[in-house]
Amino acid sequence: MKVAVTGLNNVDSPGPGVPVIRGIKDSGKFEGEIIGLLYDALEPGAYMREVTSRSYLIPYPSSGIESFFDRLAYINSFEKIDVIFPTLDAELFAFSKLSGKLNDLGIKTLVPTMEQLVLRGKDKLFDFCTKNNINAPYNIIASSINDLYALPKELQYPVVIKGIFYDAYVAHNFQEASAYFTKMASKWGLPIIVQEFISGEEYNVVALGDGEGTAIGAVASKKMYITDKGKGWAGVTIMDEELLSISQKIIKALNWRGGAEFEFVKKRDTGEYFLLEINPRFPAWVYLAVGAGQNLPYAALQLALGEKIEPFENYEVGKIFIRYSWDLIVDMKKFEDITVNGVLRND
Amino acid sequence: MSEYKISDNLAVSESGFLFMANSGESFTVNETGRFIINNLKENKSEEEILSLLTNEFDIDIDTAQRDFDEFLTLLRNLKLVEEL
Structure with a gap:
């Protein structure tokens, strides 16, 4: 099996691609290869042997959806990709729009519908929450x-x-x-x-919806260390039934299909949760869910392949992730290959 | 004298490390703090805990009461305990 994953940037604002791949490989059930799809020649995941077998440069969807699709179709003509796993906000509209055409090529995806993407947009979120009795600023x-x-x-x-x-x-x-x-x-x-502005502590939930209103899994966390760019570089799993119940309500109300991250703030004076944002993809900290017992990336792959899976029932509370950076040393030839030929091979 | 209940979400380790499972907050307490929390978890009353404190740490009842009140104020402010 071949699974292509985007978002292999792993710098100070990391993409979810590498943690998604780690989850898939950690399942112990995945037999196949991971193909990286890159928007930049220096996305670190492409250079990591244990992460990707081969990686290809693709154009930004904003440069034209036709050329974007043509490049994917070209890569597929010799790679024969089974599933594409998009992980970045900016590409999701394109993948949602192209999901039918990709399916015709034999490529499965698990992405939200255009309607779901619009409904969770920052400009529509308050109306969505009001209609569904969810607190929102x-x-x-x-x-x-x-x-x-x-x-x-x-x-x-x-x-x-x-x-x-x-x-x-x-x-x-x-x-x-x-x-x-x-x-x-x-x-x-x-x-x-x-x-x-709601004053209080922020909490996040990573979740996976099956597209039929069921939350296959949901793990709540609290950031323990935040960089000056606002990125969590350490976090801990927590258990709050109310937080998980609101998350399940969101997935049900939207019939959410795919990974998501819900950002909440717990109002300081009342203790109520307010939904700040719905991010339409797994967050970069999704590997914490894997470590806590819910392998959501692998479950998402199973859903993309049309397999029926049972929802996770619990996870370990008090698991911590601590992010670090690590310098890879590679030959210039690798960089030359991806820059000139658009392909980088680790196999 | 008041009765207090330690939050069900609070995990207390042998070393005096506290972890609130529903908020992700963590704290450390000294031996006396751990002693009070463990006794509150066992649903002991304030009166019983004061008596235990005087015996365990060889202090008079006024000192025990002062330390207990001060510690309970801290626990209440952090929402780790509620008065019944």
Whole structure:
């Protein structure tokens, strides 16, 4: 069997590709090869012998979905890929759109539908939560800086200024809010989300939905060490029935298909959970779930292949992940191969 | 005297390391703190714990009461204990 995985970047803001592959290989049931799909010639997962057999450069979906598909079809013409496992936010719309065409080539995927991707979008999340009785910070969608002059009474400073795809800043007054609005609008475009600031501790859940409303697994964690870029470099599994129950409710309400990460904040004064974001793919810390007893990446592979699997029932609480970086030494020839020929071989 | 209940989510190790399973927070306590927590986990009353403290650590009842009150305030603030 051949499984192609994206997101093999493993730098200070790591992609989920390498931990997903480790999970699949750790299952002890996987017989086959892992093929890396790279957007950059220096994605470390491509150079790791124990991670990928061969890797190929692919174009960004934003450069045109036709050329993106053509490149995948070309790689498939000789690799005969069974499953593609996309792991990055920015490529999911493309893979969702192409899932039928890929299936025609014999390539299975487990990705959310376009509708699911839209519903969980930052600009739609508040409406989704309101409809499903899930607490979420109040927000408005601002399409002009003028919207900041007339914030509704629900939005008192501090507020959170969020880009439509990435980035979030806490603004304590109008001056800060307008500065962040301008910065974010020029970087990510409009609209901008102006969100109520909820003070409290953040919690995360990694989960897997089967596309029919069942959560195959869900593991909750708390970050223990956060870098200056806001990335968790250590975290611990926790058990809170309420957190898991809300996560199951989200998967059921969306009929979520594939991996996901739910970001929550526990309001300091009331102890209530508020849903901040739904990330439509496994997080980079997904290997913690594997270590705690829920091999969600391998379960996702099984679902992609159409196998029926039973939901996980529990996991070990108090398991910690500690992330580290490690220098690989490779010959220039490897870099030359991926740069000139678009392929890097570890086999 | 009050009755207290230690959170069901609190795991206490032999070394005095505390882990809250529902929040991921961890703390360390000294021997006296561990002694009080373990007795609270066994549902002992404040009166019983004060008596045990005086015997175990060879202190008078006023010192035991002061240390107990101070420690309980800390536990309450951290939501590790609730008054029944």
